[in-house]
């Protein structure tokens with residue numbers, strides 16, 4: 001009985017912690033659900049795995065707690081003498097095995113989907129540098145660098161007297177974000193110029209290494225317009241912590257306008273260069 | 277074999293004790309002396325590595341850069357890991373093996389005593405060299421303990437010294453491992469069959485094979501880094517036809533078995549302690565042995581779960597995901613067996629038992645996050661975030677290190693002949709446990725919320741959890757001073773320990789006097 005009460009109490013505590021968004025909303029304590037079909041699946045897998053682990057924890061730690069309370073010498077018990085049981089041991093080999101299969105099947109399906117970058121409608125090449133990103137739209141010849149925003153750049157210096165709390169999106173803002181259209185399957189080609197970097201947007205649930213001399217691919221299809229932020233996640237030297245990833249997802253028409261303006265400014269830039 | 281043993285015994289008739297003075301420690305070939313050296317060495321390195329961790333946590337206390345330059349921060353994360361792994365956990369395990377394996381199997385000493393001296397004494401030189409790189413031009417290694425090229429090749433003048441020191445540590449580990457295998461194979465007392473060996477001996481036996489298998493792989497990998505940097509090879513450079521990802525495959529082929537090297541002996545320790553204080557035999561002895569063996573075998577085919585984001589083919593990702601999940605089964609069996617050992621026992625809660633119980637709970641928490649990390653599609657989210665940092669610190673600190681501390685409390689009355697201060701020991705446990713959770717639990721949350729690992733500064737929404745972690749870190753660090761006080765007090769004196777020490781303890785080590793004679797078993801015991 002006491003075990004039961006204890007168990008219930010700890011479930012209550014845990015779930016209060018996990019589902020009271022009011023207290024913890026701005027702290028951020030869990031994966032985001034994200035804005036792609038894949039990110040939703042990934043989030044659900046994560047929660048499924050989490051709850052299964054909680055149940056296992058409850059069983060194991062519950063049994064342990066019960067035993068610690070009941071089977072202590074100070075209660076004058078005489079120790080039991082059993083020390084093996086083939087049946088029990090088979091049971092607790094098989095049950096975890098089944099649980100793992102329950103997890104492995106959806107995981108395999110999601111993985112297969114994540115790796116299928118066929119039928120993409122737009123390709124973007126991402127190149128990692130120490131310490132910035134270059135984005136390139138090969139079909140239209142547009143390319144530009146994306147580096148840490150000036151405000152963060154000033155505030156991050158040791159001994160700077162700018163309070164980082166006053167900087168909007170401190171360390172998560174860039175001078176020129178990547179722009180992609182909504183509801184479009186976008187394929188990314190990743191590589192790097194110097195050392196290995198890794199490109200991550202939590203809301204899209206995509207992360208892949210950018211490796212010098214090799215090209216990796218990944219894809220996303222975003223369902224909602226907005227600005228999404230992430231960071232380089234592979235240690236890449238001194239300023240590894242200072243090369244954020246920012247993606248602006250816009251309506252398709254807006255994207256086409258934006259791309260056209262980029263092409264235009266690039267051409268006028270080229271003309272300038274040749275007339276000079 | 278036996279003739280040789282009697283022969284040494286004969287020589288030793290002239291000098292039963294240790295050589296006098298400091299030279300005793302330099303020239304010693306005695307397994308207890310060498311065990312003691314390893315253990316003190318490991319404790320010193322623990323404080324050096326811990327000091328580096330506190331520099332890291334001080335910088336991360338608040339967003340913004342306050343304490344160190346980012347390049348120095350990277351040197352600290354790299355050095356902290358190298359020291360904790362190679363300088364603390366591994367030497368502590370070898371020290372425990374030196375002390376306990378011969379005594380637990382009824383042997384007079386280790387099988388290769390001179391090599392034993394050598395394998396300890398090259399360590400201080402290796403680590404002095406590694407630490408000295410911090411003062412060289414360009415600073416110490418700053419590319420992470422995983423040494424991924426091309427980044428690690430950007431290191432300064434210290435780079436070749438780092439590689440050479442890793443070679444030295446590797447040689448030391450291999451010699452230690454060979455010695456343990458040779459001892460267990462050859463010097464067991466009559467009647468001590470393999471399936472009667474204490475679990476600490478078993479887990480070390482398996483660990484030693486892992487070491488012999490993978491330390492040369494690490495040596496090869498770092499040597500290739502060295503030739504890439506200085507001799508114009510291009511193993512890991514695409515420009516010369518090589519592949520940086522190949523390094524990661526080789527490194528993790530070493531690295532994953534390595535993480536089991538860092539935990540299996542603690543499994544053994546806990547499997548000794550829980551039965552003693554439950555006054556009940558270990559549940560499922562045979563399945564413990566088989567589970568440990570299958571963990572060790574599986575550990576060779578899961579390495580690429582550290583590399584899900586490098587762009588492996590789908591079939592590779594699926595294989596490594598399934599294989600990794602499989603490891604959870606034997607790991608689970610071990611945990612269930614420990615709980616079943618307690619079940620129906622008559623438990624008491626002296627300090628070693630407290631640390632062992634803390635181990636079971638907190639190691640298991642690390643196992644849970646391990647299973648989550650094994651799921652490749654979700655690992656894309658977790659990888660290289662603080663969630664991974666939380667995972668491996670749970671298995672390593674309240675896991676491996678609590679195991680080591682439990683072992684010290686458990687066997688120190690045998691080693692010194694004195695009881696340690698039980699009140700202080702318990703205080704050490706409770707304070708450590710509170711702070712270690714304060715330190716590492718919030719890391720799960722910041723990791724999930726999106727904080728990458730190995731960054732010196734972070735976005736402001738991660739501030740609160742990081743502040744908590746830092747408080748936990750300083751609390752945990754300083755509470756280890758209690759441990760030092762307990763150790764010093766116990767070495768100096770205290771209530772005399774009986775030979776049996778613990779009411780429920782079983783095994784050959786408890787048949788010797790406390791402290792045991794300088795040469796353990798002059799008469800070979802017989803195990804029935």
Ligand code: HEM
Pocket residue numbers: 422535536538539581582583600601603604607642643644646647649650655658659660664667668671672675676
């Ligand atoms: C149930 C058993 C375990 C599973 C399924 C598991 C799984 C994993 C996975 C998938 C990763 C890679 C995460 C990533 O980088 O994205 C990882 C990292 C790690 N694990 Fe475990 N693990 C287990 C137990 C252990 C144990 C027992 C130890 C050591 C005592 C350990 C130490 C580590 C370390 C040190 C890392 C990080 C290495 C690094 O990137 O620096 N794990 N684990």
Ligand SMILES: [Cu+2]
Pocket residue numbers: 128129131196197198232233234235236240243
């Ligand atoms: Cu980077």
Ligand SMILES: [Cu+2]
Pocket residue numbers: 531532535578579581582
């Ligand atoms: Cu691993």
